[in-house]
Structures are given as structure tokens and as C-alpha cells.
């Protein structure tokens with residue numbers, strides 16, 4: 001087996017007394033498309049936020065692209081990571097949130113070019129070309145000069161996807177990307193994610209309540225409950241013939 005691109009090794013995360021991740025072990029291969037499903041509050045978003053370095057861990061080790069994320073190797077020991085290390089590691093990943101989180105005072109184009117210019121050091125022209133490319137990919141070429149408030153929720157979320165892709169991450173993290181959208185706008189966002197799922201090299205980790213979609217695009221589905229993996233498997237098996245009673249109850253199969 002190849003070295004996984006993401007690995008959670010016995011990771012514990014607490015918020016005060018609440019243990020949100022209870023010794024999580026999870027490995028994801030490069031190029032794999034994995035969906036996390038589970039009840040509200042089970043720790044799904046926390047997994048993504050830890051990867052994006054938005055939440056620190058309490059114990060265990062997270063590896064991304066073969067390197068510890070929240071630690072650095074120093075003299076053979078794992079020490080807490082420096083801000084510099086976290087900054088460098090973040091470049092492996094792009095994240096799309098439930099609430100699009102676009103910069104409201106910037107045009108669509110600037111939303112997309114800001115990080116490539118300031119984080120990757122691209123020239124304005126290079127960043128603009130990259131923005132054109134990803135705006136075309138999400139079907140919003142004609143909206144580059146608009147501000148987020150002039151777009152629908154679905155269009156804003158597609159800009160957020162283009163913005164994340166413009167950093168050319170190896171891993172895309174989606175945290176319930178359609179939950180905040182009116183039902184008629186869900187399809188256009190799922191269509192874009194589906195297109196990304198057909199890219200062999202891109203690793204995709206998605207938290208969603210869209211079960212049919214998860215079934216269509218995932219190589220593997222992971223069912224989470226109370227900070228632990230209850231069951232995981234290929235989508236066909238997990239959605240039609242899960243082993244565990246808790247999974248069946250969640251999917252209303254019993």
C-alpha cells in the first residue's frame with residue numbers, strides 16, 4: 001500500500017470536558033474520494049478543521065503528505081509545530097465551508113487571486129490567468145467583476161470552490177458545502193464537486209448530508225458517531241447493507 005496522503009493516528013480532540021474525537025485512526029490514500037457521514041455533533045467538521053489547521057489536537061499525530069501536521073521532527077522527537085510549519089502544510093489543502101466565507105468587499109476575481117499572489121507569490125497576471133481558468137471550470141467566467149452580494153448562494157459557493165482550487169492543493173476538504181443553499185441551488189454546486197471527483201490525482205474529503213451524492217462520487221464512505229468511526233466501506237455496501245446497528249439506524253434502514 002502507498003503512504004497515505006492523510007493519516008490520523010490515535011487523535012484525541014477535546015472541547016473542555018467534551019471529547020469530540022476519541023482516539024481517531026483514519027488513513028486516506030492520494031487520489032481517494034472519501035465521504036464522512038454521521039449525526040450532528042459527531043465530530044465530522046472537526047476532522048476537516050484539524051486538517052486545515054483551524055483546530056489544534058490534544059494528542060496523537062496527524063500526517064499530511066508524509067509529514068506530521070501539528071508537529072515537527074526535531075532531533076528525532078515530535079515537537080509542537082511552528083506557525084511557519086503550519087503555514088507551509090496548509091498549502092497542501094483547500095477547504096470549502098458551509099457558509100461560503102468569501103471576502104465581501106472584493107470582486108470575485110480578487111477573491112480568487114488574493115492568496116495565489118500573497119501566499120504563493122504569483123504575479124498579478126499569473127494569478128488572473130489562474131482565476132480565469134478556475135472560473136471557467138465552475139461556470140462563472142462572466143461574473144469575475146461582480147461582488148459576492150451580487151451572486152446567488154450557489155454561485156458564491158462555486159466561487160469559493162474556484163478560490164480553493166486556485167491554490168492548486170492536492171487535497172480538497174468540503175464541509176457540508178450545500179447545507180446553506182436553497183434546494184434549487186444545490187445541484188449546480190454538486191455538479192462542480194462531481195467534476196472534481198473525476199480528477200484522479202485530487203484527494204477529496206467531503207462531509208455531507210447528501211447521501212445519494214455521497215453514494216455516487218465516493219470511493220469510500222466513513223460513518224462517524226460520537227467521535228469514532230463506527231463503520232466504513234465502499235458506498236454500495238455501506239448504504240445498502242451496513243453491518244452495524246448504529247449505521248442502519250442513521251440511514252433508517254431498520
Ligand SMILES: Nc1ncnc2c1ncn2[C@@H]1O[C@H](COP(=O)(O)OP(=O)(O)OP(=O)(O)O)[C@@H](O)[C@H]1O
Nearest residue numbers: 015018020038039040041042043044045046047207
Ligand atoms: N469551537 C468549539 N468549542 C466548543 N465546542 C465545539 C467547538 N467546535 C465544535 N464543538 C463541539 O464539538 C462537537 C463536534 O462538532 P462538529 O462540528 O465536529 O460535529 P459535526 O459532526 O460536524 O456536526 P454537524 O453535522 O452538526 O456539523 C459538537 O458537540 C460541537 O458542539
